[in-house]
Amino acid sequence: MTRTISPRTSRPRRIAALAGAALAAAAMSTAVVGTSGAATKHAGKPIKVAIVPKLLGLPVFEANVKGAEEVAPSLGIALKYTAPATASAEGQVQIFNSLILQHYNVITLSSDDPTVPAPVLEKAMKAGIKVITFDSDVIPAARDFFIQDTAYNTIAQGVINAAEKFTGPNAEVAIMSSTPDATIQLAWIKAMKAYLATKFPHLKIATIGYGQSNQATSLTQAEDIIHSYPNVKAILPIDGAAVVGTAQAVQDLGDAGKIGVFGIGDPQPNQKYFANGSLQGLFLWNEVNQGKLIMYVAKLAYENKLKAGHAFRAGSLGTFMVQAKADPVTGATRNTIIFSKPLEFTKANYKKYDF
Amino acid sequence: MIDLKLPRPAAPAATVARRADTRRRDRNWVLALVLLLVLEVLYFSVTVSGFFGNGSGLLALSEQFLDVGAIALGEAVVILAGEIDLSAGTLSSLSGIVMAVLWQQQHVEIWVAVVIALVLSGVIGAFNGLVITFFKVDSLLVTLATQFILGAVATALSGSSPPYGFPGSFVSIAGTGTIGPIPNQLVVFAVLAIGVAVAVSRTRMGRSLALIGYNRPAGRYSGIRIERTVLGAFVFSALMAGVSGILVSGLYNAARDDIGNSLLLPAITVVVLGGVDIFGGRGRISGVIVATFVLGFLTQGLLVAGDSSLSATMVTGILLIVCLVLKIGLDRRAGLDVRAMLRQRIARTSGPRRAGEAS
Structure with missing residues (x-):
C-alpha cells in the first residue's frame, strides 16, 4: 500500500500564499537591514x-x-x-x-x-x-583620476632609514611581504632595493618572506626567517597582516628589542607591540x-x-x-x-x- | 508501507506511483517560482527607479547573473543524478584563463582559443567522471580535490598580470553586445537552457539521469548504463562551467584566476531553489532556469534600490530557507512522511548505493 494523499484544496491559493510569504520576507528584511549610506540633504542639488x-x-x-x-x-x-x-x-x-x-x-x-x-x-x-x-x-x-596613497620612493626611504638607524649600515635585514604578485608590495620592494643600492650598499636583504596577507601565515614565515637567518637584525613587514605576524613572532621568540621591526601599516591594530617593544616603527599615510x-x-x-x-x-x-x-x-x-x-x-x- | 519497509529494491509499482505524485508537486513548485518572479519584477519595477529601464534595462541586468545560470544548468544535471560537482567554479576560472593566455601569449585566434578552452573543460569533466565511476569515489571528494588542482593551475597560468583587452568582436558576442534590446549573453543562455531542459525531460538519457539519482539499483535493473550516464553528466557540467568562464571573461573583458570561484555556491543555491532535490532524483530544469532569474533579479533589484551587497546576500539566504521550509511543509501536507523520506534518502546516498553497485 502506498501512503494516502491528502486532497489538495485550493492549490492556486496556496501557491500564491507561498510566493507572497517569500516576497514579504525579502521585502521586510530589506527594510530592517536598510543601507549603510550616509546621504545628507543639502540645499540645492547635492x-x-x-x-x-x-x-x-x-x-x-x-x-x-x-x-x-x-x-x-x-x-x-x-x-x-x-x-x-x-x-x-x-x-x-x-x-x-x-x-x-x-x-x-x-x-x-x-x-x-x-x-x-x-x-x-x-x-x-x-x-x-x-x-x-x-x-x-x-x-x-x-x-578619470587616481589618488595614490604616497610616493613609492618616499615610503621606501622612510622604512629603510628607520631600519638603518637601528641596525647600522653593515647588517642584514629581511622583508615580509603579502604575496609574490601584489602590485604595491612589489613596487615598494623595488624602491627599497634601489634606495639601498645607492645609499646603504652594505645593508643586505637576506630574504623575502610571503605571509599571504594572513596573520597566522605571516607569523610562521617570520619565525622561519628568525630561525634560518640568525644574522638578520631587522625585519621589514610591508603588509598589514605581515606587521602583526612579524611583531608577534619577535615577541614569542623573546627577541623584542634584539631584532628590529619596521614596517608599513596602521598603528591601532599594533598598539600592544609598540607598548611591549616588539615593534619599533610603522609608516603609513593619514x-x-x-x-x-x-x-x-x-x-x-x-x-x-x-x-x-x-x-x-x-x-x-x-x-x-x-x-x-x-x-x-x-x-x-x-x-x-x-x-x-x-x-x-x-x-x-x-x-x-x-x- | 511496503516500499518503505523493504530496503531494496523498491517495488516498481509503488515507485512509479510516487514518482507521478512528486512530478505533480515539482510542476507546482515551478509555477510558484514563476509567480514569485513576476511579483518580484513588478515590485522592483514600480518601487525602484532605474530597475525596469523601459524593459531594456531589466534585460541588461540579466548580464550580471547569467554566468551563475550557466553553471547552475550543468550543476543541476549532476545533482539530478545524485552527485555533485564542486569543481565547476574553479573550472570556470580556468577556462577563461586558458582562453586568454592562449590568445595573448600563444597568439591563437580568439575563437580557436575558446574552442580549446571548452574542449579542455570537457576533458576535465571526463576525468572527474571517470575517477568517480571507475574507482567509486564519492563525487563530493573527487571534485573537491580537482577544485584545488584547477584553481592552482589557473593561478599558475595567469601569472602576476592576467590578460585583458580582448578583440572587440569577442567582447561583443560573448560579453556586452546586444541584439536590439536583448543582451547576447541572454540569447546564449536561452539556447543552452532550452536545450538542457528538453534534453533532460524529453530524451532517454535525460530521464535516466533522474532515475539513477532516485534509485540507482532500480536504474541498473532497468538496463540503464549508469557509469556512462554519470560520466556524461560530469562532462556536461564541466562544459557549462567552461562556457560560464568564457561569458565572464567577455563581460569583464578580462580574465582572472579566481573569477569563477564565487559562482559555485550561488549556482548550487539556484539549483536547490529551483526545486532539484540536493540528494538527486527529483527536480526540473525549468525550475532551475526560473530560479536563476528569481535570485538574480532579487539581488540586482536590492542593489539598484541602494541596499548594500551585504543585505542582498542576507536576503538570498533568507529566501532560500523560507522556500525550502515551505517546500518541505508542502511535502508533509501532501502526506509524505518527511523523516521517513530523509532516512530513506540517507540510506540511498550512502551504504546501499555502493552495495547495490557492487552486486
Whole structure:
C-alpha cells in the first residue's frame, strides 16, 4: 500500500500564499537591514558621490570613510558608502552597475582588480559619471583620476632609514611581504632595493618572506626567517597582516628589542607591540585626511575643475598636483594625485592615531 | 508501507506511483517560482527607479547573473543524478584563463582559443567522471580535490598580470553586445537552457539521469548504463562551467584566476531553489532556469534600490530557507512522511548505493 494523499484544496491559493510569504520576507528584511549610506540633504542639488572600497569593515577604509563623511556635507555632497562583504572584483562590478542605474555623479573606489571592473567603469564614464580611484588603481583608461596613497620612493626611504638607524649600515635585514604578485608590495620592494643600492650598499636583504596577507601565515614565515637567518637584525613587514605576524613572532621568540621591526601599516591594530617593544616603527599615510581629499577631488572633478599638470587646493589639506605624466620613481601614472608623504608612527606617538 | 519497509529494491509499482505524485508537486513548485518572479519584477519595477529601464534595462541586468545560470544548468544535471560537482567554479576560472593566455601569449585566434578552452573543460569533466565511476569515489571528494588542482593551475597560468583587452568582436558576442534590446549573453543562455531542459525531460538519457539519482539499483535493473550516464553528466557540467568562464571573461573583458570561484555556491543555491532535490532524483530544469532569474533579479533589484551587497546576500539566504521550509511543509501536507523520506534518502546516498553497485 502506498501512503494516502491528502486532497489538495485550493492549490492556486496556496501557491500564491507561498510566493507572497517569500516576497514579504525579502521585502521586510530589506527594510530592517536598510543601507549603510550616509546621504545628507543639502540645499540645492547635492552631488551624489559613492565611495566603494575593496570590502566592508577594513579599518583603513573605515578611516577613509570617516574622513569623507566629515567633509561631505560642507561640500554639498550626498555620500554613500557601499562595498562587497568580501574583497571581490565581481562584487564591485555589480555595485558599480547599480550605481550607474541610480545616476550617481561620481564613483570613487579602491579596486580589487586592475582590469575586471574596467568595462563597467568605462560605461559609467560614458554615462557622464566621474570615476576616481584611490589606494588601488585600475587601468588608466577606466578612470578619470587616481589618488595614490604616497610616493613609492618616499615610503621606501622612510622604512629603510628607520631600519638603518637601528641596525647600522653593515647588517642584514629581511622583508615580509603579502604575496609574490601584489602590485604595491612589489613596487615598494623595488624602491627599497634601489634606495639601498645607492645609499646603504652594505645593508643586505637576506630574504623575502610571503605571509599571504594572513596573520597566522605571516607569523610562521617570520619565525622561519628568525630561525634560518640568525644574522638578520631587522625585519621589514610591508603588509598589514605581515606587521602583526612579524611583531608577534619577535615577541614569542623573546627577541623584542634584539631584532628590529619596521614596517608599513596602521598603528591601532599594533598598539600592544609598540607598548611591549616588539615593534619599533610603522609608516603609513593619514587615512582620515585621505578620505577628505577623496571628497574634494570628487567635487572638483564633478565641476570639471581638475586639469592634468595643474595644482588645486583642497581646503585645509593644502595644495595638490595632478600629475600629467607617468613617473616610475614615485609610481604615478597619468592623472595621478599623490596624497601625502608617509607618516611615521613610533612608540612615542602611536596613541594619537585612531586607525 | 511496503516500499518503505523493504530496503531494496523498491517495488516498481509503488515507485512509479510516487514518482507521478512528486512530478505533480515539482510542476507546482515551478509555477510558484514563476509567480514569485513576476511579483518580484513588478515590485522592483514600480518601487525602484532605474530597475525596469523601459524593459531594456531589466534585460541588461540579466548580464550580471547569467554566468551563475550557466553553471547552475550543468550543476543541476549532476545533482539530478545524485552527485555533485564542486569543481565547476574553479573550472570556470580556468577556462577563461586558458582562453586568454592562449590568445595573448600563444597568439591563437580568439575563437580557436575558446574552442580549446571548452574542449579542455570537457576533458576535465571526463576525468572527474571517470575517477568517480571507475574507482567509486564519492563525487563530493573527487571534485573537491580537482577544485584545488584547477584553481592552482589557473593561478599558475595567469601569472602576476592576467590578460585583458580582448578583440572587440569577442567582447561583443560573448560579453556586452546586444541584439536590439536583448543582451547576447541572454540569447546564449536561452539556447543552452532550452536545450538542457528538453534534453533532460524529453530524451532517454535525460530521464535516466533522474532515475539513477532516485534509485540507482532500480536504474541498473532497468538496463540503464549508469557509469556512462554519470560520466556524461560530469562532462556536461564541466562544459557549462567552461562556457560560464568564457561569458565572464567577455563581460569583464578580462580574465582572472579566481573569477569563477564565487559562482559555485550561488549556482548550487539556484539549483536547490529551483526545486532539484540536493540528494538527486527529483527536480526540473525549468525550475532551475526560473530560479536563476528569481535570485538574480532579487539581488540586482536590492542593489539598484541602494541596499548594500551585504543585505542582498542576507536576503538570498533568507529566501532560500523560507522556500525550502515551505517546500518541505508542502511535502508533509501532501502526506509524505518527511523523516521517513530523509532516512530513506540517507540510506540511498550512502551504504546501499555502493552495495547495490557492487552486486
